[in-house]
Each structure stands twice: as C-alpha cells, then as structure tokens.
Amino acid sequence: MKMKLGxxxxxxxxxxxxxxxxxxxxxxxxxxxxxxxGRLWATVDAVVGLMSAILAGLSLARSAxxxxxxxxxRGAIVAVVVGLIVIAYGTLHxxxxxxxxxxxxxxxxxxxxxxxxxxxxxxxGLTLVRSRRR
Numbered sequence: 804m805k806m807k808l809g810x811x812x813x814x815x816x817x818x819x820x821x822x823x824x825x826x827x828x829x830x831x832x833x834x835x836x837x838x839x840x841g842r843l844w845a846t847v848d849a850v851v852g853l854m855s856a857i858l859a860g861l862s863l864a865r866s867a868x869x870x871x872x873x874x875x876x877r878g879a880i881v882a883v884v885v886g887l888i889v890i891a892y893g894t895l896h897x898x899x900x901x902x903x904x905x906x907x908x909x910x911x912x913x914x915x916x917x918x919x920x921x922x923x924x925x926x927x928g929l930t931l932v933r934s935r936r937r
Contacts, residue, residue, distance in 0.1 A: 841900045845912025848896065852889040852919025858882045859926035866933045879930035886923030893917040 862878030893916040902908035 839909070841896070841902070841909035842912060843909070844896055845893075845909030845916060848889055848892050848916035849912045849919060851885065852893070852916040852923065855882050855885040855889060855923040856919045856926065859886070859923040859930065863926045863930045863933075866930045875930050876934045879927040879934070882923045882927040883931075886920040886927065889916050889920035889923070893920060 858878050859882035862875030862882060865875035865878070893913045896913040896916075897910060900908035900910065900913075902910065
C-alpha cells in the first residue's frame, strides 16, 4: 500500500511541476506560486481532493482487512461526499476561469482536483461494494 501511495505522489509531482514551469515560461507576469485567485482556488481544491483520495484508499485497505478493524464504511461515505464536492468545485472552476494554461487561472490544478475526486469516488465505491458483501 505504501509503495502504491508513493508511486501515486511521484506521478502527481511529475504532472504538476512541468505545468507550473510552463506557466512561468508562457506568462512571466503571473509569477510562481499562489499569486492569483484562480491558482489559490485550484490548489485548495486539489489538496482537498488528495485528502479525500487518501481517505478512500485507507478505507479500502481497512475493508480488505490489511489494518485496523471494521469495514471502512464510514470513511468511504465521507470520501464519496467530499469527492463529489471536489468534482463540483473543480468543474465550476473550469467554467468560471476560461483562460488557457499558463495564464494563472489554475486550470491544471482544477483538472488535477477533478481527477483526485474521481479517484476518491471510485476507491470509496469499491469499499462500499466490499462492505455490503459481508
């Protein structure tokens, strides 16, 4: 489980770092980091999505009996709700900020947030299906 989580974090970094670097090259007036409201919103949304995906992964591991006791059902329900909220906010962000990549609007972060929300919903769904079989 730790190996998969580490691989997932490395994959996320390989996607995010070139995106930020290309934003710097495309529009140097934007600045690096969280300098625009669009980037701030997308970053917060992506972090909440990541936390939701981690919670869903932990509840999936708990339902498989790898650690702890219980079915992981409560964590899965929370992960589904938070994942759906993240997907909604990411989609809203993409519709409100219509600038292209590299303009500081945070489109890449919103897309990462949507992917994290979908991952959370899928993992939590697997947990809920597994908990009903028992």
